[in-house]
Amino acid sequence: MRILLFCPLLLLSSTGAAQTAAQRDSLLRLAAAARTDTARVWALMETGKLYLASQPDTALHYLGSALELAQRIGFSRGAARCLINQSFAYNEAGRYRDAVRCGEAALPYCERLGMRKEYIAACNNLGNAWNATGNPWAAIQMYQKCLDAMPGVELPPHFPVTVRSNIAILYIDLGLFEKSLAYSAQSLAESRSIGDLHSEAYSLANIGTACLGLDRREEAYEAFRQAAELARKLEIGQLLANTLGNIADHFQHMGDLAGAVRLYDEALDIARRNGIPRSIMLSLHGQAALAMEQRQLGAARTLGMQALALADSMQDDHYRHSICLTLSDIALMEGDMPAFRRYRDEYLRLRSQHLQKSLVHALQELQTRYQTKEQEIHIRQLEQEREVQQLRLRLSWGGLAFASLLLGTAVIGYRGQRRRKLWAESQLKLEQQHVLQLEQEKQLATAQAMLHGQEEERARLARDLHDGLGGMLSGIKQSLAAQQPAGALAEAVRELDAAIGEMRHIARNLMPEALLRFGLRDALQDYCDHLRRSTGLGIRFQAFGMEQRLPRQAEVVLFRVAQELLNNTVRHAGASQALVQLLRDGDRVSLTVEDDGQGFDPAKLGSQPGIGWLNIQSRVAYLHGVLDLRTAPGQGTSAHIEIPLAA
Amino acid sequence: MIRVFLVDDHPMVVEGVKALLGGLDTLEIAGAAGSGREAVERLAQQPADVALVDINLPDMSGIDLCKDLKSRFPKMRILALSTFKERSYITRMIEAGASGYLLKNASAEELEEAVLTAAGGRLYLSMEAAETLTQTSAAPALPLLTQREKEVLSLIAEGLTNGEIADKLFISPLTVDSHRKNLLAKFGVRNTAAMIKYALEYRLL
Numbered sequence: 052m053r054i055l056l057f058c059p060l061l062l063l064s065s066t067g068a069a070q071t072a073a074q075r076d077s078l079l080r081l082a083a084a085a086r087t088d089t090a091r092v093w094a095l096m097e098t099g100k101l102y103l104a105s106q107p108d109t110a111l112h113y114l115g116s117a118l119e120l121a122q123r124i125g126f127s128r129g130a131a132r133c134l135i136n137q138s139f140a141y142n143e144a145g146r147y148r149d150a151v152r153c154g155e156a157a158l159p160y161c162e163r164l165g166m167r168k169e170y171i172a173a174c175n176n177l178g179n180a181w182n183a184t185g186n187p188w189a190a191i192q193m194y195q196k197c198l199d200a201m202p203g204v205e206l207p208p209h210f211p212v213t214v215r216s217n218i219a220i221l222y223i224d225l226g227l228f229e230k231s232l233a234y235s236a237q238s239l240a241e242s243r244s245i246g247d248l249h250s251e252a253y254s255l256a257n258i259g260t261a262c263l264g265l266d267r268r269e270e271a272y273e274a275f276r277q278a279a280e281l282a283r284k285l286e287i288g289q290l291l292a293n294t295l296g297n298i299a300d301h302f303q304h305m306g307d308l309a310g311a312v313r314l315y316d317e318a319l320d321i322a323r324r325n326g327i328p329r330s331i332m333l334s335l336h337g338q339a340a341l342a343m344e345q346r347q348l349g350a351a352r353t354l355g356m357q358a359l360a361l362a363d364s365m366q367d368d369h370y371r372h373s374i375c376l377t378l379s380d381i382a383l384m385e386g387d388m389p390a391f392r393r394y395r396d397e398y399l400r401l402r403s404q405h406l407q408k409s410l411v412h413a414l415q416e417l418q419t420r421y422q423t424k425e426q427e428i429h430i431r432q433l434e435q436e437r438e439v440q441q442l443r444l445r446l447s448w449g450g451l452a453f454a455s456l457l458l459g460t461a462v463i464g465y466r467g468q469r470r471r472k473l474w475a476e477s478q479l480k481l482e483q484q485h486v487l488q489l490e491q492e493k494q495l496a497t498a499q500a501m502l503h504g505q506e507e508e509r510a511r512l513a514r515d516l517h518d519g520l521g522g523m524l525s526g527i528k529q530s531l532a533a534q535q536p537a538g539a540l541a542e543a544v545r546e547l548d549a550a551i552g553e554m555r556h557i558a559r560n561l562m563p564e565a566l567l568r569f570g571l572r573d574a575l576q577d578y579c580d581h582l583r584r585s586t587g588l589g590i591r592f593q594a595f596g597m598e599q600r601l602p603r604q605a606e607v608v609l610f611r612v613a614q615e616l617l618n619n620t621v622r623h624a625g626a627s628q629a630l631v632q633l634l635r636d637g638d639r640v641s642l643t644v645e646d647d648g649q650g651f652d653p654a655k656l657g658s659q660p661g662i663g664w665l666n667i668q669s670r671v672a673y674l675h676g677v678l679d680l681r682t683a684p685g686q687g688t689s690a691h692i693e694i695p696l697a698a
Numbered sequence: 699m700i701r702v703f704l705v706d707d708h709p710m711v712v713e714g715v716k717a718l719l720g721g722l723d724t725l726e727i728a729g730a731a732g733s734g735r736e737a738v739e740r741l742a743q744q745p746a747d748v749a750l751v752d753i754n755l756p757d758m759s760g761i762d763l764c765k766d767l768k769s770r771f772p773k774m775r776i777l778a779l780s781t782f783k784e785r786s787y788i789t790r791m792i793e794a795g796a797s798g799y800l801l802k803n804a805s806a807e808e809l810e811e812a813v814l815t816a817a818g819g820r821l822y823l824s825m826e827a828a829e830t831l832t833q834t835s836a837a838p839a840l841p842l843l844t845q846r847e848k849e850v851l852s853l854i855a856e857g858l859t860n861g862e863i864a865d866k867l868f869i870s871p872l873t874v875d876s877h878r879k880n881l882l883a884k885f886g887v888r889n890t891a892a893m894i895k896y897a898l899e900y901r902l903l
Contacts (some may be wrong), residue, residue, distance in 0.1 A: 186765065518754055521781050525802040526710020528735075532805065533717030548803050555781055565786040568759070573786035580785050580830055593842055595884050630842055636883045639876060643844045679869060689845045693876055 053254025068211040075101055092121045092129040097244045100136055100306075108146035111137060131160035138176040142183065150180035150511055167204045171197050175214065187221045194218045212238045212250040225464050228264035235261060254283035256294055272301045288325030292318045296333055303341055311341055332361040336374055343381050372401035506562070506607045513561035516554060524551045525555070563610070571606040572597040572633060575613055579631055586621050589628045598637040605694060608670050609633075609642055615663045616644040616690050624688060645689035650682040700817045701728035703746035705737045705763065707756050711802065715750065715779075718806040719755060725813055732756070734763040738770065748813050751796070753780040753787055761787075761794045768795035775816040777805070779804075783826045798822030840900055841884045848902075850877040855894050855903055 078098040086264045099113030114137045121129035134157035141150035154177035161170035178193035197214050215238035222231035237256040242250035255278035262271035275294045282291035299314035315338045322330035342351035362371040379394035405600045528547045533686035536544055558564075559581070566574035579592040599605070613631065620629050626648030634641050656664050667690075671678045676694035702725050712730045719725060728746040731737035734757050739798065741749070749767060753760035764776050777801045778791040793826050797816035800808065801824050815822035822883075823831065829895050843851065853863045860878070864871040882888065885896045897903040 343869070517781065522706075522708035523710055524715045525781060526708050526712075528803065529711060529714020529718055533714060533720070551781070551803065563784075564754075564782065565784055569786045573784075577784035577786050584829070591842060595880075613780070630844060632842070632844055634880050634883060635878075636879050639879075641876065641880060643846075645844055677873065679846070679873060687845075691844065691846055691873075693873070 077337065088120060088124045089126050089129060092117050092124075092126055092133070095120065096129070096133055096136065096191075099140070102134065103140055104142065107140040110140040111592055114140060127160050127164055128166065131157050131164065131166055131173075134160070135176060135450065136171045138173065138180070142176060142179050145183075147180040147184045150176060151184075154180065167200055168206070171200050171204060171206065174200070178214075178217065178604060182217065182221065182429060187225055191218055191221050194221075208245040208350075209242075209247050209250055212242045212245070212247060212254070215241070216250065216253055216257060219261070223257065223260055224263065228261040231261040232258060232265070248281055249287070252278050252285060252290060255281065259294065259297060267302065272298065275301070285631055286621050289327050291329055291332040292322040292325070292327060292334065296330070296337055297320070299337060299341075303344070308345060309683070312338075315341060328361055328365060329367075332358050332365070332367075332370065332374075335361065336370075336377065339374075339381070343377065343384070346384075348381055348385050352378070352385070356379060368401050368404065372398055375401065393695060436562055458527070462685060471542040480635055503679065510562040510567060513558045513564070516558040517564065518562070521551065521554055521558065524554065562607075566606060566610050567603075569611065570597075570600040571610055574606075574610055575631065575633060578610075578614065580619070582621060584615060588621060588626065590617075590631060591629070592631045592633075596673060597633055599635075599697065601635070601640060605640065605696065606676055608674050609640070609692075612667050612670050613642055613644060615667050619663075620644065620646040620648060620688070624650070626687070640696060641693040643691045645687060647687045650686040650688050652684060653680055653682055656680075699723075700725040700748060700813060701746040702726065702813055703728050703737070703741060703744075703747060703749045704730040704736070705732075705755065705760075706730070706752040707732045707754075708752075711752070711854075715809070718809060719813075719814075722806070722810055724810065727882060733813060734758040734766070735804050737763065738766065741771060741774070742768070745771065748775045748816050750779045750813075753778060753782060753791070761790050764791060764794040764796050775819075777812055777816050777822065783830055785830050788823075788827050788831060792821075798824075799827045800824040801826055840902075843884075843902060847877055847881055847884075851881060851893075851897055852903060854878065854881075854890060855897070 060614065075098050078094050078101070095113050095117035099110045100116060102110035103114070111566035114133050118130055118133035118137065121127075121133055121279045134153045138153035138157065140149045141147065141153060154173050157173040158177075160166070161173055174193045174196040178190045178197065181187075181190035181193060181652050184335045194214050198211065198218075201211055215234045218237060219231045219234040222228070222234065236606060239251060239254035242248075242254055255274045255585065259271045259274035259278060262268070279291060279294040279298060282294060293313050295318035299311045299318060302308075302314060303311035315334055319331060319338065322334055335354050337504055339351045339354035339358060342348075342354060355374060359371065359374045359378065362374055375394045375398035379391050379398055382388075382390035382394060524547065528544060528551065531540070531544050531547070534540075561572045563577065565577050576592050576594075582588060583590050601609070617629070617631070620626050624646045626646035629644065629646040632641075632643040634643075668678060671692055671694070674694040675694055679691040679693075680689070681691075682688040704715055704727065706712050706715075709732070710734075716727050716730070719727060725748075728745050729740050731740050734755050737749070737751075751760045751763055751767075755763060758766075760778060760780070764778070766773060767776060768834060775797040776795065778787075778796045779802060779817065780787060780791075780799070781802050783801055791799055797819075798812050798821055800812050800822070804812070804824060812822040812824070846869075847869060850863060858866070859875045860871045863874045867874070878890070881893055882890075885893055887893050887896055893901070
């Protein structure tokens with residue numbers, strides 16, 4: 052979909068298969084004969100590296116053995132290098148999650164051992180993996196880490212250029228054209244200073260695309276023109292076809308239809324000769340739009356349908372939707388109303404699908420962010436997010452024009468009155484969507500801040516009550532008791548006792564001291580004790596793997612959830628027995644609360660009397676946990692909650 | 699006369715306890731301190747037989763102070779005096795070397811009895827503290843299984859895979875896997891075979 056420049060830092064120069072086998076055999080002999088384990092790690096790793104590009108699975112096999120050995124003998128440097136190469140191989144094999152896992156495992160080693168070059172390689176692999184999995188922000192962050200770590204490290208000269216180009220492309224995807232431009236300008240300067248013509252051509256194309264996004268058409272044209280010249284010289288077919296398409300679009304925009312036709316023809320020809328279906332599709336679509344503008348409707352329809360067939364075969368919904376729009380316009384001009392309606396419906400369907408996807412994606416990203424970042428930097432992030440959100444929206448409603456730019460060539464030039472009205476309508480809809488998004492964003496942030504603030508406040512209040520008021524009341528009581536009171540005064544002292552008990556009760560409900568001081572397991576045990584004493588309910592409590600404290604937030608939230616669940620049991624379930632279980636296994640924590648009470652219909656969750664199910668659900672969601680609720684009338688209730696602990 | 703030392707940051711409590719114990723001829727108040735640090739300083743100059751220590755102190759927890767005092771003055775007995783009656787505090791104070799635990803609503807008689815018991819080298823627990831500790835809520839010897847775990851366990855024993863179990867119970871395979879791992883952790887075994895053996899042995903299946 053985009054021009055991506057992946058740069059493997061640790062890739063060996065490619066060698067022929069026979070040569071690889073020979074090298075492998077000699078390396079493996081070396082491994083077997085190695086006198087030290089470290090030498091064996093090296094030999095195994097080098098063997099794996101031979102296959103990085105050609106057979107990633109084979110590479111992974113050797114790298115895995117190397118890593119295992121390195122870890123067994125505590126050879127950290129070797130382990131770090133193995134992990135980085137594994138990460139690269141996983142990227143090659145398309146197993147991006149594994150690539151991320153290995154890359155992330157390598158980072159701490161590199162940081163600790165000051166392995167800067169390896170650190171950069173690990174970040175680059177992570178950036179590529181995030182990029183491939185559609186996480187542009189995470190990818191940018193990783194590439195940026197690469198750049199930050201570069202000064203003073205000896206690297207292949209084209210490497211910084213590649214990293215900057217990758218960032219530039221990601222920013223184009225995100226619609227942040229100014230930012231993209233800053234990176235491509237630098238990569239252009241660098242590629243010129245090292246005389247790397249390939250990188251120069253791609254940098255120019257990126258500059259052109261970003262300028263188009265900023266509506267700086269003259270600059271865009273100039274950049275595309277230079278890019279095309281280089282692409283022609285270097286015979287990079289895809290780049291040439293795409294830049295020619297963009298130039299054609301520019302000509303069309305300037306009213307030079309003949310020039311546009313000529314360029315589209317050339318782009319199509321190049322795309323066909325190089326067998327690049329996407330570029331063929333883009334050129335066909337461009338020609339269709341051009342023919343439509345010249346009122347050659349029959350030709351326009353034929354071209355559009357060819358483009359659509361290609362988009363169908365590539366399952367490129369993103370493109371199908373703009374081609375459908377062109378075809379619906381053509382049908383309308385031809386007066387073919389059934390065809391108009393058909394294309395129009397398809398266009399609207401794809402468009403809303405696309406919108407929904409980007410909305411879901413944006414929300415997912417928001418959530419990931421909340422998961423990984425601290426409260427303090429959230430505000431700054433939200434602002435950033437809003438910026439992205441806006442740009443993304445602009446991108447979506449401009450989807451027709453911009454989407455094509457992103458793919459390397461602009462296609463549509465038709466600027467009719469009707470289209471403007473449609474745009475206005477869709478813009479309105481998107482405006483509403485935007486408001487909704489901001490609202491959701493705000494809610495997430497508020498919920499987070501509220502939960503956090505609420506618990507802080509409760510802890511403070513509980514402490515004040517207990518230490519301040521509680522201490523004072525106890526003192527008064529003891530002073531009075533020392534007077535050996537009788538009659539009414541003795542009664543007052545007893546009442547004072549009850550008041551102290553009530554105050555303690557309130558303080559404990561606000562925030563159990565034991566929770567902050569000793570942790571979740573003890574606090575929950577205490578709470579079960581307390582309930583057993585005060586209600587007579589047979590509560591059994593068990594904990595496994597809870598020797599270590601959990602992060603404070605998790606402790607407080609899980610405690611609240613348990614409290615809420617147990618309150619339901621006590622107040623509404625009419626149960627005689629209950630089981631509370633807390634279990635930790637690695638980075639998962641689960642909480643189970645079940646009773647033998649009357650249960651209820653889970654479909655009527657919302658209408659359960661006085662029950663904080665919503666509260667429970669939102670707290671579980673806050674920890675990115677999962678709630679599994681099993682209940683039915685007469686069957687008791689079992690709630691199982693599992694949360695991941697952030698690594 | 700048994701010398702009693704008070705550590706509490708609330709002057710009213712100190713005064714109250716002084717007043718309560720003042721009239722007794724078996725013991726005397728040797729001194730008082732409002733913080734852990736002050737207690738250490740004063741006790742170094744002015745030894746005592748029994749110290750009554752509050753759990754909440756401004757500079758450290760009573761639990762830590764208890765440990766510290768026991769290491770400095772091994773012969774001195776320590777009684778926790780607290781408004782908390784939760785298991786976690788009681789067990790921790792006793793672990794830290796305290797000779798007893800009583801609540802701040804204690805009567806003069808109870809206080810006296812506690813001090814005398816502690817001074818005699820025995821352990822004193824107030825009624826409520828004893829109640830808390832004797833309740834049968836300590837983790838059972840054999841792990842209890844939750845409903846889900848029981849279901850998952852029996853399906854595993856039938857030889858079903860995670861995916862098949864997930865389909866049967868209408869939960870995700872990931873959740874099934876969590877339950878499986880939880881069961882392994884609970885039984886302290888390494889693999890499914892050992893888990894089933896364990897379950898059969900203890901009649902959990």
